Amino acid sequence: MKEPIKYYSTNLKAPKVSFREALLKGLAPDRGLYMPETIPTMTAREINALSGMPYYKVAYEVTKKFLYTELADDDLYNIVKNAYDFEVPLEKVHDEKHIMRLDQGPTASFKDFAARMMGRLINYYLKQENRRLVILTATSGDTGSAIANAFYGLNNIKVVVLYPEKEVTARQRKQMTTLGKNVQIISINGKFDDCQALVKKAFSDHELEYLHLSSANSINIGRLIPQIVYYFYAFAQLRPGNDNDSIIFSVPSGNFGDMMGGMLAKKMGLPVEKFIIATNENDEFPILLDKKVYNKIEPSKNCISSAMNVGHPSNLARLVALYGGVMNENGHISKQPDYNLMRTDLYAVSINDELTRKTIKKTYDHYQVLLEPHGAVGWAGLECFLEKYGQNYNNKKLFVSLETAHPAKFPEEIHKILNLDPELPQSLKGLDKKQEFIDSCNNSYQDFKDLLKNSF
Numbered sequence: 001m002k003e004p005i006k007y008y009s010t011n012l013k014a015p016k017v018s019f020r021e022a023l024l025k026g027l028a029p030d031r032g033l034y035m036p037e038t039i040p041t042m043t044a045r046e047i048n049a050l051s052g053m054p055y056y057k058v059a060y061e062v063t064k065k066f067l068y069t070e071l072a073d074d075d076l077y078n079i080v081k082n083a084y085d086f087e088v089p090l091e092k093v094h095d096e097k098h099i100m101r102l103d104q105g106p107t108a109s110f111k112d113f114a115a116r117m118m119g120r121l122i123n124y125y126l127k128q129e130n131r132r133l134v135i136l137t138a139t140s141g142d143t144g145s146a147i148a149n150a151f152y153g154l155n156n157i158k159v160v161v162l163y164p165e166k167e168v169t170a171r172q173r174k175q176m177t178t179l180g181k182n183v184q185i186i187s188i189n190g191k192f193d194d195c196q197a198l199v200k201k202a203f204s205d206h207e208l209e210y211l212h213l214s215s216a217n218s219i220n221i222g223r224l225i226p227q228i229v230y231y232f233y234a235f236a237q238l239r240p241g242n243d244n245d246s247i248i249f250s251v252p253s254g255n256f257g258d259m260m261g262g263m264l265a266k267k268m269g270l271p272v273e274k275f276i277i278a279t280n281e282n283d284e285f286p287i288l289l290d291k292k293v294y295n296k297i298e299p300s301k302n303c304i305s306s307a308m309n310v311g312h313p314s315n316l317a318r319l320v321a322l323y324g325g326v327m328n329e330n331g332h333i334s335k336q337p338d339y340n341l342m343r344t345d346l347y348a349v350s351i352n353d354e355l356t357r358k359t360i361k362k363t364y365d366h367y368q369v370l371l372e373p374h375g376a377v378g379w380a381g382l383e384c385f386l387e388k389y390g391q392n393y394n395n396k397k398l399f400v401s402l403e404t405a406h407p408a409k410f411p412e413e414i415h416k417i418l419n420l421d422p423e424l425p426q427s428l429k430g431l432d433k434k435q436e437f438i439d440s441c442n443n444s445y446q447d448f449k450d451l452l453k454n455s456f
Ligand SMILES: *Cc1c(COP(=O)(O)O)cnc(C)c1O
Pocket: 109, 110, 111, 252, 253, 254, 255, 256, 257, 258, 259, 307, 308, 374, 404, 405
């Protein structure tokens, strides 16, 4: 039996920990992000064997490489089988250029892939230790529903989500409030910042320690590992049994969690020739790669691909670490990464809103493929890459661009551009008829605390 993989902090000032500790802690005590000290590999033969497998089986084979020392094979199998009970469509746009739709999960966003597996892993360890905890989070719309859905029905976890009464759409609200069971949704008569302030205060309130409050933030290593899987899945589905081939992915990026999953897939042995990193107008990374100068964008720019409005991607420290550098949580680089190698592996491009809209129109008109703003940034990135380097490839070259949300999540924008209303996916249908469970609370810490105490 091999040694379990240890996880180090990107700030290099915290002890190395096991997967279980990294998962339950989230952030390292030195405020760095956990990274695997060694990255397991898959041979070409193992990758070939993934061809034709359903998604959850690919998830089992790939994540087992990291987790086989951490939980029993059967338990891991059951976790992924339960987490991935939806389709992962690969759609040809033209030639060998495809989009992968990561939008068929319960909240119709690719965040379901990470959140559902992380939730189940956390629940697994809590159950073993006969412990419970309360996940507390504030949302301005989408994160709350992804978290609530990911932890829904898990016995050892309660979920409490605060949202600003007047700042979320009815559809966003109903994705959280119609769940019930272990999910408690609290509407606050205030703004998103007020909700966040209440959550922060609760985390530092000693009188609430008995509740074991925890956050489920996006930097958890338990969210990164599941995001390796779909890169393998795409290759295995589209190039069955062909290990002489390679693939180019385009990844619409905000906090860089998605692309870090891809980077780890490459390090594990997936033959990825290049990652196209497509950002919106928050272009701090394309500038870093081009000029070796890093400046956060504060405040971040508001673009129509709203989930990518990130002026300082939290997972960037992980990417820098993979290339031998050190970046702290504030974006300060104390050791430069190997930029030449980075440029060999990555092509980064910033796509503005105008080009994003044009891309939605063009892919629909030319190819009858419907994209939403995030996926359109990815596809536009792919087209920019082809414009520059397309002459190096024949039309058999395999490209996959990631579609990270369902078009029906952005009906206003799609309607403006295409004058049509995207059909709701199964997961979002019927919400209108379901009963909502909402607790209302004043924007007052005492009131909120009383409500929490009375709930548990
Ligand atoms: C979060 C999100 C992204 C960006 O993913 P990162 O991992 O933060 O780079 C892209 N598209 C959608 C729809 C998202 O919700």
